[in-house]
Amino acid sequence: MLGAVRAALVTACFVCMARPVAADDKVSFAMDLMPTLKARCAVCHMTGGEPGGMALTPDTAWSDLVGRDAMGLPSMKRVNPGEPQSSYLMHKLWGSHRTVGGNGSRMPLHQPPLTAALIADFEIWVLAGAPNN
Ligand code: HEC
Numbered sequence: 699m700l701g702a703v704r705a706a707l708v709t710a711c712f713v714c715m716a717r718p719v720a721a722d723d724k725v726s727f728a729m730d731l732m733p734t735l736k737a738r739c740a741v742c743h744m745t746g747g748e749p750g751g752m753a754l755t756p757d758t759a760w761s762d763l764v765g766r767d768a769m770g771l772p773s774m775k776r777v778n779p780g781e782p783q784s785s786y787l788m789h790k791l792w793g794s795h796r797t798v799g800g801n802g803s804r805m806p807l808h809q810p811p812l813t814a815a816l817i818a819d820f821e822i823w824v825l826a827g828a829p830n831n
Pocket of ligand 1: 735738740741742743749751752767768770771776786787790801802803804805808809812
Protein backbone atom coordinates (compact mmCIF):
# COMPACT_ATOMS: atom_id res chain seq x y z
CA MET A 699 0.00 0.00 0.00
CA LEU A 700 2.70 2.41 1.06
CA GLY A 701 4.69 1.34 -1.97
CA ALA A 702 1.80 2.16 -4.28
CA VAL A 703 1.35 5.59 -2.69
CA ARG A 704 5.03 6.26 -3.05
CA ALA A 705 4.97 5.20 -6.70
CA ALA A 706 1.99 7.46 -7.35
CA LEU A 707 3.77 10.40 -5.70
CA VAL A 708 6.93 9.81 -7.71
CA THR A 709 4.87 9.66 -10.90
CA ALA A 710 2.98 12.83 -10.00
CA CYS A 711 6.23 14.62 -9.29
CA PHE A 712 7.78 13.47 -12.53
CA VAL A 713 4.71 14.61 -14.44
CA CYS A 714 4.74 18.02 -12.79
CA MET A 715 8.41 18.56 -13.64
CA ALA A 716 7.98 17.41 -17.21
CA ARG A 717 4.70 19.27 -17.77
CA PRO A 718 4.25 20.57 -21.28
CA VAL A 719 4.56 24.31 -21.63
CA ALA A 720 1.11 25.85 -21.91
CA ALA A 721 0.17 29.49 -22.24
CA ASP A 722 -2.52 29.26 -19.56
CA ASP A 723 -0.01 28.32 -16.85
CA LYS A 724 0.54 31.30 -14.61
CA VAL A 725 4.04 32.61 -13.98
CA SER A 726 4.61 35.82 -12.07
CA PHE A 727 7.54 37.90 -13.27
CA ALA A 728 8.13 39.34 -9.79
CA MET A 729 7.50 36.19 -7.74
CA ASP A 730 8.78 33.40 -10.00
CA LEU A 731 11.41 34.93 -12.31
CA MET A 732 12.90 37.85 -10.39
CA PRO A 733 14.52 35.65 -7.70
CA THR A 734 16.48 33.85 -10.45
CA LEU A 735 17.38 37.09 -12.22
CA LYS A 736 18.63 38.50 -8.91
CA ALA A 737 20.56 35.39 -7.88
CA ARG A 738 21.98 34.27 -11.22
CA CYS A 739 22.04 37.26 -13.57
CA ALA A 740 22.17 40.65 -11.83
CA VAL A 741 25.73 40.00 -10.62
CA CYS A 742 26.82 40.76 -14.20
CA HIS A 743 23.78 42.65 -15.56
CA MET A 744 23.77 45.24 -12.79
CA THR A 745 23.62 48.79 -14.21
CA GLY A 746 23.03 48.27 -17.94
CA GLY A 747 26.54 49.56 -18.66
CA GLU A 748 27.96 46.02 -18.83
CA PRO A 749 28.24 43.87 -21.97
CA GLY A 750 24.71 42.88 -22.96
CA GLY A 751 23.42 46.38 -22.10
CA MET A 752 20.69 45.44 -19.59
CA ALA A 753 20.16 45.85 -15.88
CA LEU A 754 18.41 42.71 -14.63
CA THR A 755 17.68 44.22 -11.20
CA PRO A 756 14.10 44.54 -9.86
CA ASP A 757 13.52 48.16 -10.96
CA THR A 758 14.68 47.75 -14.53
CA ALA A 759 14.65 44.06 -15.54
CA TRP A 760 11.18 44.03 -17.11
CA SER A 761 11.63 47.26 -19.12
CA ASP A 762 15.16 46.29 -20.23
CA LEU A 763 13.90 42.93 -21.51
CA VAL A 764 10.42 43.30 -22.95
CA GLY A 765 10.14 44.76 -26.45
CA ARG A 766 13.78 45.88 -26.52
CA ASP A 767 16.08 45.08 -29.46
CA ALA A 768 18.81 42.59 -28.54
CA MET A 769 22.32 44.04 -28.82
CA GLY A 770 23.73 40.72 -29.97
CA LEU A 771 21.00 40.28 -32.61
CA PRO A 772 19.26 43.62 -33.32
CA SER A 773 16.71 41.98 -35.65
CA MET A 774 15.25 40.14 -32.63
CA LYS A 775 13.71 41.48 -29.44
CA ARG A 776 15.12 40.30 -26.13
CA VAL A 777 11.55 39.37 -25.23
CA ASN A 778 8.89 39.38 -27.93
CA PRO A 779 5.64 38.92 -25.97
CA GLY A 780 3.84 35.71 -26.94
CA GLU A 781 6.77 34.52 -29.12
CA PRO A 782 9.47 32.52 -27.31
CA GLN A 783 11.07 31.45 -30.61
CA SER A 784 11.71 35.07 -31.54
CA SER A 785 12.87 36.14 -28.06
CA TYR A 786 16.66 36.39 -27.78
CA LEU A 787 16.48 35.88 -24.00
CA MET A 788 15.01 32.41 -24.56
CA HIS A 789 17.72 31.47 -27.05
CA LYS A 790 20.40 32.68 -24.60
CA LEU A 791 18.84 30.46 -21.89
CA TRP A 792 18.36 27.46 -24.22
CA GLY A 793 21.86 27.91 -25.70
CA SER A 794 20.44 28.10 -29.24
CA HIS A 795 21.36 31.80 -29.77
CA ARG A 796 24.01 31.01 -32.42
CA THR A 797 21.58 28.96 -34.48
CA VAL A 798 19.41 32.07 -34.91
CA GLY A 799 22.30 34.40 -35.81
CA GLY A 800 23.28 35.64 -32.35
CA ASN A 801 26.68 35.61 -30.71
CA GLY A 802 28.42 35.24 -27.36
CA SER A 803 27.65 32.58 -24.75
CA ARG A 804 24.77 30.69 -23.25
CA MET A 805 23.46 32.43 -20.11
CA PRO A 806 24.18 32.50 -17.24
CA LEU A 807 27.81 33.01 -18.35
CA HIS A 808 30.39 30.90 -16.46
CA GLN A 809 27.65 29.10 -14.51
CA PRO A 810 25.70 25.89 -15.09
CA PRO A 811 22.59 26.48 -17.23
CA LEU A 812 19.29 27.13 -15.48
CA THR A 813 17.25 23.99 -14.79
CA ALA A 814 14.78 22.90 -17.46
CA ALA A 815 11.94 23.78 -15.07
CA LEU A 816 13.21 27.34 -14.63
CA ILE A 817 13.74 27.82 -18.36
CA ALA A 818 10.19 26.51 -18.89
CA ASP A 819 8.90 29.16 -16.47
CA PHE A 820 10.53 31.89 -18.57
CA GLU A 821 8.97 30.35 -21.69
CA ILE A 822 5.51 30.16 -20.10
CA TRP A 823 5.82 33.81 -19.10
CA VAL A 824 6.82 34.87 -22.65
CA LEU A 825 3.96 32.81 -24.11
CA ALA A 826 1.54 34.50 -21.73
CA GLY A 827 2.54 37.89 -23.19
CA ALA A 828 5.43 38.68 -20.81
CA PRO A 829 3.28 40.56 -18.29
CA ASN A 830 4.86 42.78 -15.64
CA ASN A 831 3.04 40.84 -12.95
C1 HEC B 1 29.36 36.18 -15.41
C2 HEC B 1 28.60 37.28 -16.01
C3 HEC B 1 27.21 37.00 -16.54
C4 HEC B 1 26.17 36.36 -15.91
C5 HEC B 1 26.16 35.67 -14.55
C6 HEC B 1 25.03 36.46 -16.81
N1 HEC B 1 25.37 37.15 -17.94
FE1 HEC B 1 24.16 37.55 -19.52
N2 HEC B 1 25.71 38.41 -20.52
C7 HEC B 1 27.00 38.54 -20.03
C8 HEC B 1 27.85 39.09 -21.08
C9 HEC B 1 29.35 39.37 -20.95
C10 HEC B 1 27.03 39.29 -22.21
C11 HEC B 1 27.41 39.85 -23.60
C12 HEC B 1 28.05 38.76 -24.46
C13 HEC B 1 27.08 37.67 -24.85
O1 HEC B 1 26.00 37.95 -25.39
O2 HEC B 1 27.38 36.49 -24.58
C14 HEC B 1 25.68 38.87 -21.82
C15 HEC B 1 24.57 38.93 -22.64
C16 HEC B 1 23.29 38.56 -22.28
C17 HEC B 1 22.13 38.68 -23.12
C18 HEC B 1 22.09 39.26 -24.51
C19 HEC B 1 21.62 40.70 -24.43
C20 HEC B 1 21.59 41.38 -25.77
O3 HEC B 1 20.80 42.33 -25.90
O4 HEC B 1 22.34 40.97 -26.67
C21 HEC B 1 21.06 38.20 -22.43
C22 HEC B 1 19.62 38.13 -22.89
C23 HEC B 1 21.56 37.77 -21.14
N3 HEC B 1 22.93 38.01 -21.08
C24 HEC B 1 20.77 37.23 -20.15
C25 HEC B 1 21.29 36.74 -18.97
C26 HEC B 1 20.47 36.07 -17.99
C27 HEC B 1 18.97 35.87 -18.09
C28 HEC B 1 21.31 35.67 -16.98
C29 HEC B 1 20.95 34.88 -15.76
C30 HEC B 1 20.24 33.63 -15.96
C31 HEC B 1 22.65 36.13 -17.33
N4 HEC B 1 22.59 36.77 -18.52
C32 HEC B 1 23.78 35.95 -16.53
C33 HEC B 1 27.44 38.21 -18.76
C34 HEC B 1 26.70 37.49 -17.82
